[in-house]
Amino acid sequence: MNFCQACSIRNRAICADLDDTEIALLNRIGRRKNLSAGESLLWEGDQAVFVANVVTGMLKLSTTTGDGREQILGLSYPSDFLGRPYGERTPYDAQALTETTVCVFRRVDFERFAHEHPRLERKLLERTLGELDRSRRWMLLLGRMSAEERLATLLLEISERLAASTCGGDASPLDVFELPVSRQQIADILGLTIETVSRQFTRLREEEIIGMNGRRDVEVLRRDLLEAIVG
Amino acid sequence: MNFCQACSIRNRAICADLDDTEIALLNRIGRRKNLSAGESLLWEGDQAVFVANVVTGMLKLSTTTGDGREQILGLSYPSDFLGRPYGERTPYDAQALTETTVCVFRRVDFERFAHEHPRLERKLLERTLGELDRSRRWMLLLGRMSAEERLATLLLEISERLAASTCGGDASPLDVFELPVSRQQIADILGLTIETVSRQFTRLREEEIIGMNGRRDVEVLRRDLLEAIVG
DNA sequence: CGACTCGTTGAGCCAGATCAAGTGAAGTGG
DNA sequence: CCACTTCACTTGATCTGGCTCAACGAGTCG
Structure with missing residues (x-):
């Protein structure tokens, strides 16, 4: 076969x-x-x-x-x-x-x-x-960005790559998606500690830039602001 | 021609x-x-x-x-x-x-x-x-190493790559060499500031792990210790 | 000589690390 | 069905490595 x-x-x-x-x-x-x-x-x-x-x-x-x-x-x-x-x-x-x-x-x-x-x-x-x-x-990112910039960059990248890998072509980025990784893994991706990552999530949630349902379901509410953070 | x-x-x-x-x-x-x-x-x-x-x-x-x-x-x-x-x-x-x-x-x-x-x-x-x-x-290096580890890694890498690029084959690393870059550029390579880089140089000199002649001439005195810092 | 560039040193501060609870959801087993 | 553990995360309190700001050499060039 x-x-x-x-x-x-x-x-x-x-x-x-x-x-x-x-x-x-x-x-x-x-x-x-x-x-x-x-x-x-x-x-x-x-x-x-x-x-x-x-x-x-x-x-x-x-x-x-x-x-x-x-x-x-x-x-x-x-x-x-x-x-x-x-x-x-x-x-x-x-x-x-x-x-x-x-x-x-x-x-x-x-x-x-x-x-x-x-x-x-x-x-x-x-x-x-x-x-x-x-x-x-x-x-x-690892050499020069702040914790906030790092997390914003990662969220944007994941939302783009998940779209590309599910829909084949160059689909537009997903606004709702599931994080494929734990907080500890996010910390290891971004060169931060788990606590710092958690605090940055809380901040983005408080500022209503993202919404979260449970630990892994992310909704991008203000992509423009997320992109502004990245610069 | x-x-x-x-x-x-x-x-x-x-x-x-x-x-x-x-x-x-x-x-x-x-x-x-x-x-x-x-x-x-x-x-x-x-x-x-x-x-x-x-x-x-x-x-x-x-x-x-x-x-x-x-x-x-x-x-x-x-x-x-x-x-x-x-x-x-x-x-x-x-x-x-x-x-x-x-x-x-x-x-x-x-x-x-x-x-x-x-x-x-x-x-x-x-x-x-x-x-x-x-x-x-x-x-x-950028995500997880301390300033000291970063500089030690760079010095070892430069001494190896300079040996390889001057002598062709896989020559042994140089113990005396000239830094090809300024302090600011080292900082930009390592994701640090110029002041931190300068302080780390001073420390390595004080501990007699390296010797320096002027700003750019480095002599590796204790390669073993340098390697130990890198881990 | 002054002006400039590059590097070193010092003093203080702060973002993020570290240490230490606390929370809440999911499983376990009695 | 409810205690009891566990796991994954959050939150708080404190500490610190490296950043920032500022002053000061030491060459170098005109």
């Missing part, structure tokens, strides 16, 4: 440009894998044995200092690529935040395939360049 | 895998450009018209918040690639820190060439993946 043909990210992931023959070949070297929330796919420092594509669900990529302080490097949404081709070691932990399905390849198989199919390699290059831009924007 | 044949980074830049015929073609679409210290090559937000390779010298890549706070995203050493292929806009400013020579290509020319020469594209992919790893490691 051939997963790829029915794959929900067939037209958005790095395999988008491949024709049916190529897809059939790629299908043969990959396999689906389901992860439950909390389960890890990659461990920082391990031999880089696998690479993967996110099909459904969401993961966090993170790294840790020697004494246990965590920094989340990014969230991976459907169609995102995971792992470290052309490298010895996996540079980060990857852990599922929700029920997640990924499409896994042995790194050597994937590299051989990419080698023979430059269109795939180009897609991967484009994606990697995009990731690099995104991670550099995050450096500005 | 053909710059490439005599190019000092011929074997380390993304053109390393190309044969003589390919190099000759690449040579035809590129040109050398000299920058004096302080001169800018790319401006954030501009149409991405050029891409380039650093031949000699050093540049900083930076971005700025709406209200003028700067964050340096990285330093570019000889053989590093600059610019944003497959993208509309340049995502950062690039400014020479020293006398610098770069090898510039019009983006469209470069993309066409890359398209026809997958080996080049693969080199660029490998390099971009390496850059992504590096920028993610910097996120841990």
